[in-house]
Amino acid sequence: MPREVEPPIVQREFVLTALKESIRIDGRQLLQGRQPQLIFGDELGWVECALGKTRVIARVSGTIGRPRPDRPFEGSFTIHSEISPMASSVYEAGRLSEEEVLITRMLEKVLKRSDAVDREALCILAGQQVWQIKLTLHFLSDEGNMLDCACLAGVAALRHFRRPEVEVVGEEVIIHDPTERAPIPLSIHHTPICVTLAFFEDSEHPIVDPNHLESLLMDSQLNIALTHLSSSTSPTLCVFQKAGGMPLTADEIRNCVEIAVRRARVLSEWLEKKIKGDWEGRKASIEVH
Amino acid sequence: MADGSASVMHGLTSVMVTVFGPREARSRATTQHDRATLSVNDGRACIQRGYVGRILEFAANIKSTFEPVLQLYLYPRSQIDINVQILQSDGSLLQAAINATTLALIDAGIPLNDFVCGITCALHDATPLLDLTSLEESDLPHVTVAVLPKSGKITLASLETQLAVERFDEMLRLTGDAAKVIHIEMVGVVKARTDRIVRAMDSAQASGGARGIPDVDAEMGE
Numbered sequence: 001m002p003r004e005v006e007p008p009i010v011q012r013e014f015v016l017t018a019l020k021e022s023i024r025i026d027g028r029q030l031l032q033g034r035q036p037q038l039i040f041g042d043e044l045g046w047v048e049c050a051l052g053k054t055r056v057i058a059r060v061s062g063t064i065g066r067p068r069p070d071r072p073f074e075g076s077f078t079i080h081s082e083i084s085p086m087a088s089s090v091y092e093a094g095r096l097s098e099e100e101v102l103i104t105r106m107l108e109k110v111l112k113r114s115d116a117v118d119r120e121a122l123c124i125l126a127g128q129q130v131w132q133i134k135l136t137l138h139f140l141s142d143e144g145n146m147l148d149c150a151c152l153a154g155v156a157a158l159r160h161f162r163r164p165e166v167e168v169v170g171e172e173v174i175i176h177d178p179t180e181r182a183p184i185p186l187s188i189h190h191t192p193i194c195v196t197l198a199f200f201e202d203s204e205h206p207i208v209d210p211n212h213l214e215s216l217l218m219d220s221q222l223n224i225a226l227t228h229l230s231s232s233t234s235p236t237l238c239v240f241q242k243a244g245g246m247p248l249t250a251d252e253i254r255n256c257v258e259i260a261v262r263r264a265r266v267l268s269e270w271l272e273k274k275i276k277g278d279w280e281g282r283k284a285s286i287e288v289h
Numbered sequence: 290m291a292d293g294s295a296s297v298m299h300g301l302t303s304v305m306v307t308v309f310g311p312r313e314a315r316s317r318a319t320t321q322h323d324r325a326t327l328s329v330n331d332g333r334a335c336i337q338r339g340y341v342g343r344i345l346e347f348a349a350n351i352k353s354t355f356e357p358v359l360q361l362y363l364y365p366r367s368q369i370d371i372n373v374q375i376l377q378s379d380g381s382l383l384q385a386a387i388n389a390t391t392l393a394l395i396d397a398g399i400p401l402n403d404f405v406c407g408i409t410c411a412l413h414d415a416t417p418l419l420d421l422t423s424l425e426e427s428d429l430p431h432v433t434v435a436v437l438p439k440s441g442k443i444t445l446a447s448l449e450t451q452l453a454v455e456r457f458d459e460m461l462r463l464t465g466d467a468a469k470v471i472h473i474e475m476v477g478v479v480k481a482r483t484d485r486i487v488r489a490m491d492s493a494q495a496s497g498g499a500r501g502i503p504d505v506d507a508e509m510g511e
Contacts, residue, residue: 101345108342109449219357227451237457240432240448244353247442250461257454 004090007216015217019203026052026211033195033209033263036149038156038271040278044183045161049153052211053143056150058157059136060186064166064175067123067130075122075130079107081137081150088142103147106241110192110225111135111154114238121187124166129173131163133186144211147223151194152271159275161186190227192238193267195260197222199246206256208263220245224260229268235261291372293397297389299420301379306389308397310369325364327356332374348373350383351390354435354445360400369399380423381409383433383447388471395479403437404475405444406468410434410460412452417463432460436468 007015015025022030039048045060067074083091083100091097096104111117122131135157137150162183167174198210198218210218225239237257242248248256291307314320319328329352331344351373359369371393373386387407394401411418411431421431430452435445443461452460 096342096345098345098349101342102349105342105346113449114451220353226454235454237448237452237454240446240457242443242446243350244355244435244445245357247357247437247440247444249442250458250465253443253446253461254458257457261454 004216007213011213012217015213016200016202019200019207022203022205024207025213030205031208031259031263033148033267034211036152036267036270038152038274040156040160045157047153047157047160049149049156051143051145051149051152051209053141054146054149055140056146056153057138057140058150058153059138060133060157060161061136062131062133062161062163064124064129064173065132067127072127073123074119076132077112077117077119077122077135078132079104079112079135079137079154081107081139083139083142083146086141087139087146091139091142102243103150106147106194106223106225106239107137107150107154109239109241110151110194111158114192114225114227115189116155116192116227117158118187118189124173125168125171128171133161133163142212144213144215145196145209148194148196148209151192151225152267155191155193156271156275158186158188159191159271160278190236190238191229191268191271192225192227193229193264193271194223194225194239195263195267197224197256197259199248201246206259208259222256224257224264226261226264229261229265231265235264291393291397293393293395293399295389295392295396296376297385297392299381299385299388300422301377302381302385303375303377304382304385304389305374305376306386306393307372307374308369308390308393308399309372310397311364311367311399312369314366314368319368320366323365324361325359325367325369327352327359327361327369327371329355329371329373332372347383347386350445350447351386354387354405355390355394358402358405358437358444359394360402363400378423380421380426381433383407384409384420387435387445388475392475392478396482403439404472405435406438406471406475407433407435407445408464408467408471410464410467412456412460417460419463419467430456432457432464434461434464434468436465438468438472441465 034052037050048057081104084093085091135154162185164178164183165176165181197206197208199206199220201219223241226235227238228236293308296305311325319326329348331348333344384407387405391405409421409431411421411429413429430450432448434443436443
C-alpha cells in the first residue's frame with residue numbers, strides 16, 4: 001500500500017508555528033469550518049456535498065424485498081461506502097485501510113445505529129415485503145475531513161429522497177408510479193450532524209474542520225455527532241469518538257462539545273434551508289408545465 | 290512464549306492479552322526509523338457479516354490509545370505486538386481490553402508514561418452505573434472512557450448512543466473517580482506480581498540452582 005508522503009519538515013514547522021499564533025494556513029479562524037456546498041441532482045436522493053475541495057456524492061435508492069425473518073416488521077437500511085483511489089492515491093480499491101474503517105464505522109454509527117431512519121415505517125406487508133433503502137457514498141476527493149462531508153451528504157440525501165407510494169389491497173401490493181401519485185419522503189427520526197475537531201500538542205486550542213495538511217500533522221482528533229439541534233430543543237450527543245491521541249481534561253472536552261454544538265446548529269439550520277429551497281424549486285417547475 | 294501477559298475479569302467478561310516484543314519488525318513496509326511500530330491484533334473469529342469492521346475498529350481503538358502512552362521512541366526499527374483474546378464476553382469489552390493491555394505491557398517491561406484505566410459508565414434515568422453487563426449495555430446510553438490516572442486526563446472516550454449534552458459531562462467526571470479505584474487495583478496487582486518474582490529469584494539464588502522464574506500471570510478481579 002502506498003504510504004502517505006509525510007509533509008516536509010519546513011512545511012510542518014511552518015504550519016505548527018502559525019497555529020501556535022492562532023493562524024491557519026488557509027486563512028480561517030481556529031474555530032471556523034469551511035462553508036459546505038450542496039448540489040441536488042435532478043433525481044430525488046442524489047446529493048453532492050463539497051467542503052472546500054473535499055467532495056462526496058450520496059445516493060439513496062430503494063427496492064422492495066423480503067424482511068429478515070427475525071424482524072418481520074422492519075425494512076432495512078444499509079450504507080455502502082468505499083473510498084476508491086479516486087479520492088486520493090493512498091486509498092486502494094478493495095482493501096480497507098485503518099482510516100477507511102474508522103470513517104465507515106463512524107458513518108454507520110451516526111446514520112444507522114442512532115436510528116435516524118425509521119425502519120418500521122419501511123414495512124409494506126409484515127413478513128412479506130419491505131422497503132430496502134440503500135445509501136451509497138462515493139468519495140470523490142479528499143482534502144481533509146471526509147467524515148463530516150460524507151455525513152452531511154448522507155443526511156441530505158436521506159431527507160431529499162422520495163419513495164413511490166405503495167398501496168396494499170388484501171395481499172396484493174400496488175406500487176404507484178411517481179407521475180401518478182406524489183412519492184413520499186422517508187420517515188426520519190432525527191438529523192445528525194457530524195463535527196470534527198483536531199488537536200495539536202503545541203497549541204492549546206482545538207481547530208474545527210481540519211484540511212488535509214492539518215489532518216496529516218494533527219496529534220489527535222475528536223468526532224462528535226449531534227442531533228436535535230433546533231433552537232427550541234436541547235442538543236443531544238449521538239456519537240462521541242475520541243480514540244487515543246492527546247489526552248484531554250473533562251473541562252476541555254466540555255469546551256469541545258460546546259464548540260461542536262455551535263457549529264452543528266449553524267450547519268443544521270443551513271441544511272434545513274437548503275433542502276426546503278430545493279423542494280420549493282421543484283414545485284415551481286411542476287406548476288409551469 | 291509471550292513477553293508479557295495479563296488476564297482481566299470484570300464479572301463474566303474475561304479478556305486475555307499477550308504482548309510480544311519489542312522485537313525485529315516483520316515487514317519492512319511498516320518499519321519506522323525513529324520508533325517502534327505498534328500492532329494490535331484481535332483474536333476473535335468473525336463469522337457474522339458486518340462484524341469485520343467492528344473488530345478492526347476495536348483493535349484500532351486500542352492501538353491509538355496506547356501509541357502515545359508507550360515510549361516507542363526507545364525502540365527504533367522494531368515492533369511490539371499486542372494480541373487481545375476475548376475469552377468471555379458480557380459487556381464492557383473495551384474497558385476490560387484496555388485494562389488487560391496496560392497490565393500486559395507492564396508485565397512485558399515496556400516503558401509506559403502512565404497506566405491507562407478503562408471504565409464503562411451508563412446512565413439509567415439520573416442514576417449512573419459503572420462496569421456494565423451486556424444486558425445493561427444494550428439498553429442504556431453508555432460511554433467507555435480511558436483515563437491516565439496520574440494527570441486525570443481522558444485519552445479515549447467513545448459514546449455510541451444518544452445522550453443529552455449536560456449528562457455527558459456528569460458521566461465524564463464520574464469515570465475520572467472510577468478510574469482512580471481501578472488504578473489502585475492495578476497497582477496492587479503489579480506490586481504483588483513483582484513481589485512474587487523477586488521472592489522467587491531470591492529463593493532460587495539461596496538454593497543455588499538457576500531454576501528460572503515461575504510463571505504467574507497477573508490477575509485482576511473486581
